[in-house]
Amino acid sequence: MHELSIALALVDEVEQISARERARNVCGISVSLGELCGVEREALEFCFPLAAEGTCVERAKLIINEVKTEVLCAECGRRSNPEMPCMICAGCGSSNVEITGGCDFIISSVELEQDE
């Protein structure tokens, strides 16, 4: 399953951050999930606990922030959020648009528990 490898990569990256910060535990992870990044929210939520099992990330709460697709119109210069799957400008209806947001899956923040 595609999302399991994504979840494993996510856990791996958070483990590295945690090790670098000498944290005892990871309490929470916030990720930005772009509409176009190809990761399904439900599948990720399902796979995350499997990937985190037995690691310092095991008890972390995963917070998923969904990011809408954003396009910049080459005709009228407006930024808008198109209704997928139609990549057209909401202002003028042009399809001459550049995708400027919604493609990425990134870790936006990690909440660590430090030793006293």
Ligand SMILES: [Zn+2]
């Ligand atoms: Zn436009």
